[in-house]
Amino acid sequence: MTLETQLKSAPVPYNPELAVEARERFNAHSALTGNLVAGMAGSSGYLRGLLQREADWFEGALGQEPEACFEALLSAIDPEDGANLGAALRIAKRRVALLLAACDLGGVWTLEQVTHHLTRFADFATDTALRSQIATMIARKKLPGCGPDDIADCAGIAVLAMGKMGAYELNYSSDIDLIVLFDDERHSDDTIDDVRMAFQRATRNMAKMLSEVTAEGYVFRTDLRLRPNPSVTPVCVPMDAAERYYESEGRTWERAAFIKARPCAGDMKAGAAFLQRIAPFVWRRHLDFAAIQDAHDMRLRIREHKGLGGPIEISGHDMKLGRGGIREIEFFAQTQQLIAGGRDAELRCSGTLDALAGLAQKGWVPDEVAENLTAAYRAHRTTEHRIQMLRDAQTHVMPTNEEGLAQVANLSGWSDVDGFLADQTARLQGVHDRIETLYNPVSNGEDGNEVVALDPALREQMDSWAALPALRSRRSVQIFERLRPEIERRIAGVKWPEFTLRQLDSFIRRLPAGVQLFSLFEANPQILDLLLDICSTAPGLAQYLARNTGVFDAVLSGAFFGDLPDADGYVKGAQAALNGVTDYEDALNTARRWQKEQHFRIGVLMLRRLAGLEEVERAYSDLATAVLRVLMPWIEADIIRRYGRFDQQSVSILAMGKLGSRQMTSSSDLDLILLYDVEGDMSDGRKGLSAPQYFARLTQAMIMALSSPMAEGELYEVDMRLRPSGRQGPVATSINGFAAYQRDEAWTWEHLALTRGRVVAGDSAKVDAVRDTVISKERRPELVREDVAAMRARLAAAKGSRASVWEVKDIAGGILDIELIAQMVALLEGSDTRDPRDQLSAAKDGEVAALADVHRLLCTVQQAQRLVIEGRFDPDKLGTDGMGFVVGFAGFESAEALESEILTQCSHAEAVIARILTPE
DSSP, rough: HHHHHOOOOOOOOSSSHHHHHHHHHHHSOHHHHHHHHHHHHOOOHHHHHHHHTTTTHOOOOOOOOHHHHHHHHHHHHTTTOOTTTHHHHHHHHHHHHHHHHHHHTTTTOOOHHHHHHHHHHHHHHHHHHHHHHHHHHHTTOOOOOOOGGGGGGGGGEEEOOOHHHTTTEEEEOOOEEEEEEOOGGGOOOOHHHHHHHHHHHHHHHHHHHOOOOTTOSSSOOOOOOSSSSSTTTEEEEEEEEEEEHHHTTTTTTHHHHHHHOOEEOOOHHHHHHHHHHHHHHHHSOOTTHHHHHHHHHHHHHHHHTTTSSSOSSTTTTTTTTTTTTTHHHHHHHHHHHHHHTTTTGGGOOOOOOHHHHHHHHHTSSSSSHHHHHHHHHHHHHHHHHHHHHHTTOOOOOOOOOOHHHHHHHHHTTTOOHHHHHHHHHHHHHHHHHHHHHOOOOOSSSSSSOOOOOOOOOHHHHHHHHHHHHHHSSSHHHHHHHHHHHHHHHHHHHHSOHHHHHHHHHHHHHHHHHOOOHHHHHOOOHHHHHHHHHHHHOHHHHHHHHOOOOGGGGGGSSTTTOOOOOOHHHEEEEEEETTTTTSHHHHHHHHHHHHHHHHHHHHHHHHHHSSSOOOHHHHHHHHHHHHHHHHHHHHHHHHHHHHOOOOOOEEEEEEEEEHHTTTTOTOOEEEEEEEEEEEEESSSOOOOOBHHHHHHHHHHHHHHHHHHSSTTTTTOEEEEOOOOOTTTGGGGGEEHHHHHHHHHHHHHHHHHHHHHHHHEEEEOOOOHHHHHHHHHOOOOOOHHHHHHHHHHHHHHHHHHHHHOOOOOOSSSSHHHHHHHHHHHHHHHTTOOOOOOHHHHTOOSSSSHHHHHHHHHHHHHHHHHHHHHOOSOOGGGGOOOOOHHHHHHHHTOOOEEEEEEEHHHHHHHHHHHHHHHHHSSO
């Protein structure tokens, strides 16, 4: 369809006489075409001039499909015609402006189509102008070491489109913001000075070709001031120097600017690689709520500098920078992107409307807010275009006289000027009201004047935080002072303020810095509530948080308080976290971040009574399993890179203890055995190793990957003492050697331990076959009972003094004793199940089977204990809320009632155990 047949609307002519003149020039065309040109010429002096100057071309354009017409304008330019290139680009720009105005005002193209085509022309013009300058430099021998083949990628110059050009959002009379860089590693040290001078000259000439006003007009006003330190750096900056600047000195406004950055001309690959390298500067690893304050400060500085404060009045209002304007919406979207884009790459889109849609989809912005801001943004940008169409001026300010306001209204299709102005005012005010709430600090009490009666000693303790690293910077102090009344109010409302503040004090003292975390609390008061809940209930979890503050990010996920994943869900989550990671160390740190968030989530759901014992046991265990399954290929790949591999090699990780039976607690370590199966004597690497050496290195690498402190902390402690021959045996064992050891050398206690063995990574078939053979072997029950009794006696002697009632693992008749009996039952009955409670339930002796309930009670208490406090459980170190959680999680009303039940049940269990282990 042609442009003329696609017309749907037309502006209202402000000056009827000028409208008649334009209509007569195109009287051979349709009535709607007549209305379009009449409205354009009657309401805009600039468009009237274009219609007069390009009348013949426009008449031809009316009979073409708009997209084809646009492409023809580009293809008509000869990039190699250096003498006439500037004029050709200027003529093309005039015609693009006229075509876009017709498609815009005629309702043929949407706002996004208009801005996209204008940006495409800017890309074309920039690339063509730069390429012509590089060709000239090469022809004149000004670029040493470069020949005609280097023209294709401009000898390593990369142009980054910034701002609206970067986001394909150029407005009708937009200037273009460019950063010009060059790949300094591409050129030799001997010639780099000459190359640098030539690139600077080429950049200035390119900008002149685009910006200079001649009889044919201009192409684009070009701004190069977004480069690093523009007052002291050349117009074309070495990439290495630019990287160092952003890594050491880059500011938040520059981070926001690079959200929209993209390569648009020159060496596109080098430009994309540069943006990839500085991505960590733009996209912070953790949620960056400090960006909210930065954005707010920028808004206030712009308002102050431009004098844009006060109530909204349409006459003279700046549609871009004024209250409720375009920049407000852009700041809103970019701030939310800076907050969350480091964690979610899908939020790193450059377009404002795409960003709003993505933020709504991910739950960062309510759908209704995103929809309203999207509609307002489109309307604001449309009005901006109408303002610029009046005189082709790079302005966003509404006219101050009645004539100008009427022209903008008429170009917008409104004959009712007052109605148009009222519509603009309502929309601007609505945007302003919505955006302003983003920057409001936490409310300090419902009426803002609530007086909190916090003990003076506690306030003095909070005063002492001024000397801590968390409050080292002026900015962190400012945010904390805004938060402090709310913290005091909430602490005063808990059951035991002294205890809660003591834990919060320990938390604050461990923080290396405070700006990001305090900003998170200010923007999300529910996170502050959660922290104080943890401090009052679970000091152990508070200490974990102090070491891993980044896990707070996960709380803002919409799924955080939902059901915990199953085993496959954890594996998929770990794989998704590592998706796109290519570096081994990055993989280890990424796995640590993901694991800590998931580990924290399990603890919080337990603390909030949203997950019970079995669910928590399995979640902690499945989380550890997922980490092992996902990291082992990385660990093996690193070993293969260094030492090669064997033919048909396979590795199995056999989990023992609580991981094997899927009953881990928050502080469980991993009892692992690494088993291998290979063909061949030596690995095929440059540094080939024998199988025992090779898999010993692999085992050590696995332990290092799981246990070594890195930037993101450590994952798990690893215990390998359950391997064949314990500490005296090799750290890795062949499957055949493992089978022979279990058959000929293993002690009864090793067979007992194997009842809980489970392959958690690698090939399980051969290992399971060995385990099944061992467990199904016929045994003399009296000998097994003797070995179990002797082992129980040795464990009791090693513990020394009698355990207290709260030491539910070591108390007589406690978890350790009951699990020994469970394993004995499994061994004697050849049971394949690994869960001690299931093993007990299968016992033919009813009293032994009933020990499963005692085990469940004690494990429930232990699980709660491990969450609320690190190390040995001591009720005196817990506040009333912490002890109340332990008691409540176990299903009791008071600590006394729970203590009595533990004593009763353990005494009964001890009696049952003594009976079945006593020779008849």
